[in-house]
Amino acid sequence: MPPEYYLLIFFILAVSVHSPANAISGDLPSFREAPAFRNGRDCRKTTSHNNNNNHHHPSIIHIAMTLDATYLRGSIAAVFSVLQHTSCPENIVFHFLATHRRTDLRRTILTTFPYLSFHLYHFDTNLVRGKISSSIRQALDQPLNYARIYLAELLPSTVTRIIYFDSDLIVVDDVVKLWDINLGGHVLGAPEYCHANFTHYFTPKFWSSPLFSKSFNGRDPCYFNTGVMVIDLWKWREGKCTKKLETWMRIQKRYRIYELGSLPPFLLVFAGDVEGVEHRWNQHGLGGDNLEGLCRDLHSGPVSLLHWSGKGKPWLRLDSRRPCPLDSLWAPYDLFRHAPLFSDS
Numbered sequence: 001m002p003p004e005y006y007l008l009i010f011f012i013l014a015v016s017v018h019s020p021a022n023a024i025s026g027d028l029p030s031f032r033e034a035p036a037f038r039n040g041r042d043c044r045k046t047t048s049h050n051n052n053n054n055h056h057h058p059s060i061i062h063i064a065m066t067l068d069a070t071y072l073r074g075s076i077a078a079v080f081s082v083l084q085h086t087s088c089p090e091n092i093v094f095h096f097l098a099t100h101r102r103t104d105l106r107r108t109i110l111t112t113f114p115y116l117s118f119h120l121y122h123f124d125t126n127l128v129r130g131k132i133s134s135s136i137r138q139a140l141d142q143p144l145n146y147a148r149i150y151l152a153e154l155l156p157s158t159v160t161r162i163i164y165f166d167s168d169l170i171v172v173d174d175v176v177k178l179w180d181i182n183l184g185g186h187v188l189g190a191p192e193y194c195h196a197n198f199t200h201y202f203t204p205k206f207w208s209s210p211l212f213s214k215s216f217n218g219r220d221p222c223y224f225n226t227g228v229m230v231i232d233l234w235k236w237r238e239g240k241c242t243k244k245l246e247t248w249m250r251i252q253k254r255y256r257i258y259e260l261g262s263l264p265p266f267l268l269v270f271a272g273d274v275e276g277v278e279h280r281w282n283q284h285g286l287g288g289d290n291l292e293g294l295c296r297d298l299h300s301g302p303v304s305l306l307h308w309s310g311k312g313k314p315w316l317r318l319d320s321r322r323p324c325p326l327d328s329l330w331a332p333y334d335l336f337r338h339a340p341l342f343s344d345s
């Protein structure tokens, strides 16, 4: 091979090593250390950090989130926002679900939040292998998106209620208010959107099949977003909800009854049987449209949680210097350690 070929290969390798894609698949990004958040005087006492026995304590708030390299910056911001706005931060236990590189992720959480009570679980992607059918957006087809279906199996049976949060949101209110809602005998609580045309979430093939569409008989189904959910895990286990969701995923694989990812199975199992949570707890859609990526405004009414669901993510738009106006509300929670622009030395 002539020498200039070697030079060309070297050049290609050098360029690819410095591409942003490699920055993601290599080391995890680094984050600034969050301050220690301490309980206020009126908080109920809890046992020490990372103590498994504290699952039994009723004052403990359990929050589940996924962790992966792509959304890590969002997850860290979400955790930070929860801690900042709650009066009893030491009463919160995070349950993180991850597919790979758990030691890296554990180290990142430990160094960013040295005082956090958390557990890290391995989500085995084999659980959903062969059950995911491609949707309108590739990001929705990631196995980790389906981890929320398996909370009842992954978390210890002593955890009987869980809040599930997506990784592209921030909480700007005391999460205890969401935690304390009365589920009214329902398995699941979430803000409902009954004005959305429910027909659109399923294909004509679904509605034209009496067998499928009759699954909504006796229910008045409304759309809800699965990025913010309060779940009674005891009732979920009792009702074998994971199996029900998996059954619909298998049906989807065969008949293509919807176009979205992990949301429609939740609608099929729960819609119309959901405890409606105040809309302030999921101001969703701030990521913009699935297809267009446009900026969105807040829905009217008070705000306790901002959710960048949709294609655009605030950290990507801020980095590209083309943010949407509301992305500035996410920025104060960003602990990502940017590379210094100038070196003083």
Ligand SMILES: *[C@@H]1O[C@H](CO)[C@@H](O)[C@H](O)[C@H]1NC(C)=O
Pocket (backbone or CB within 6 Å): 197, 198, 199, 200
């Ligand atoms: C919902 O959408 C379907 C299909 O586009 C349409 O036939 C139906 O009239 C719509 N319903 C409402 C209440 O707008």
